[in-house]
Amino acid sequence: VRKEAGVVTTLEDWRGNRDVDRLMSAYEGRKNAIQKRLREFREIGRRPDAEIFEEMCFCLLTPQSKARVCDKAVRSLAAEDLLANGSTEEILPHLEGVRFRNGKARWIVAAREQFFKDGQWVLKKRVEEFQDALEAREWLVANMLGMGYKEAGHFLRNIGKGEELAILDRHIMKNLLRHGVIDMVPTSLSKREYLRIEALVKEFSGRIGIPMADLDLLFWSNETGEIFK
DNA sequence: ATACAGAGGTGTTCC
């Protein structure tokens, strides 16, 4: 019996349709749109550093915040060239609706100082030097403020370099529970717990024949009604 | 009116 960090929801709360057939038919319906989106992510990975940094900032903003609001905030910041040059004070007004915005404004500035040196971007170079997605994720978690396993994986996936990583957020956890991949949602995620659940997702993904990255967008679209990021 | 859940969590502290 494995030790769990805690329980917020049990299977009983999600009693009802755990039928994988239903998931797979939903996939058939959305497969083309999902794979198109994944191709777009890979395309972003080939764009200039500034655009990759926009994606990184989006991921830094998303915790406990609405993805749409964060996307809008990043676009607004990019339009005024504040991602590469703005102070926290200048960035803050653009983070309306983003939770924990004070800390996140500092994370953006810290990230910028890491990857934009002497007026030169070094982000893409850094990202392309990693051997694989796992190594990249470890580095991001260890070296960046605001990057945990979830957001580091989210960033890598969004630039087309993390398709074998799981992005374990509450939407995904809810779906993993619903489909019997996990039997409880942990209240907190240690590295060990994150990797354990990620391995289960990988197993599930292989078993039903839906790639990890596709599964993430499928679950997420199940919850939000759209294929976003 | 007021309360409360939900939003793609992470950093720090304490033990």
Place this chain on the structure above:
DNA sequence: TGGAACACCTCTGTA
């Protein structure tokens, strides 16, 4: 050494 507990301290939709 790793994991709880707490900090962060917003905004919206819903009842």
